[in-house]
Amino acid sequence: MKINELARITGVKAETIRSYRLKGFLHPVRAANGYYDYSMADYVSLVYLRKMRSYSFSLEAIDTLYRSNDADELLALLDQKSASIHQEIADLQSRLRFLEFERRHIKESVSVDNAVVLQFQSIDDKIDFYDFAHPDLINMYRRTTPTLCIRKEILNGPISDRKVNMQAGLGTYRYLLREHHLPVPKPHVVVPNGICLSQMLVTSDLTTISVRQLEPIMRYAKKNGHVFISDTTGYLMRIVLQNQTPVFYFRIRACIEPNDIIDQGVK
Numbered sequence: 001m002k003i004n005e006l007a008r009i010t011g012v013k014a015e016t017i018r019s020y021r022l023k024g025f026l027h028p029v030r031a032a033n034g035y036y037d038y039s040m041a042d043y044v045s046l047v048y049l050r051k052m053r054s055y056s057f058s059l060e061a062i063d064t065l066y067r068s069n070d071a072d073e074l075l076a077l078l079d080q081k082s083a084s085i086h087q088e089i090a091d092l093q094s095r096l097r098f099l100e101f102e103r104r105h106i107k108e109s110v111s112v113d114n115a116v117v118l119q120f121q122s123i124d125d126k127i128d129f130y131d132f133a134h135p136d137l138i139n140m141y142r143r144t145t146p147t148l149c150i151r152k153e154i155l156n157g158p159i160s161d162r163k164v165n166m167q168a169g170l171g172t173y174r175y176l177l178r179e180h181h182l183p184v185p186k187p188h189v190v191v192p193n194g195i196c197l198s199q200m201l202v203t204s205d206l207t208t209i210s211v212r213q214l215e216p217i218m219r220y221a222k223k224n225g226h227v228f229i230s231d232t233t234g235y236l237m238r239i240v241l242q243n244q245t246p247v248f249y250f251r252i253r254a255c256i257e258p259n260d261i262i263d264q265g266v267k
Helices: 003-010 014-022 040-054 059-066 071-110 174-179 211-223
Strands: 118-121 126-129 145-149 163-165 167-173 189-191 194-203 208-210 233-242 245-258
Touching: 003 014, 003 040, 014 040, 040 059, 059 071, 071 233, 126 145, 126 174, 145 245, 167 174, 167 233, 189 245, 194 211, 208 211, 211 245
Parallel strands: none
Antiparallel strands: 118 194, 126 167, 126 189, 145 167, 145 233, 163 208, 194 245, 233 245
16 A cells, blocks of 8 residues: 555554664555555554554663563663653642642632731741742742741731831642652751741832731721731732833742641642
8 A cells, every 4th residue: 555545544654654664663665656555564554553552661671672672671761661650640640739739728818808818727838038049949840839938926016107027938738748858958947837827928128018908907807806926928829011111910828826736638
């Protein structure tokens, strides 16, 4: 059969078939007119090649198998590819979990204005880092979030028009470090698992803040007799450009009562 017919019945492009011939995977007979006549053996070989390529085997790996009479070598290659696919599945499940986690944070905050204070149960100890040189965090970009640190002494202090310092960093959860068999690098700030107060904070300055911007969460705590036992942490919800200046929307929180309750989604 001609190359176009073989392409039609296999769904493999003629250019790909031609490249397989040039690489020695197919062995059609060249007719006197210069055209190649592909046999049933070429058809079967092409279908097999298509299947192996669908498993993401490289042509080099397939060529190695073609030159080997050892079935164990094929089994080993299949086992290796199976393990790789299982790892890809685990990675996709991990991505989906964090995507849902991100969505939950945003959904809980999207209808909340800056003056609303929420009280909720956190999912685990939050571990924040303000030393950006931690090598363990470099490849955990999906498992960390930009965060803000405002000291508990400020939250428990008087409400006034004064400006106070804050610091931007990266935050993750204790269970994520445990999941990746990572120690908790020092120095770090722990926001303990427990009952937390939260509010939205919108700012373009990540170094200082007016205490007045923290008034909702501070006033709520004072009114209900709560004392903050931790510094704040933050979850960056989004960034909006206003006149070419980035404005950061953080959901900040601080713990008022520690406990050992763990979110069901945390293993």
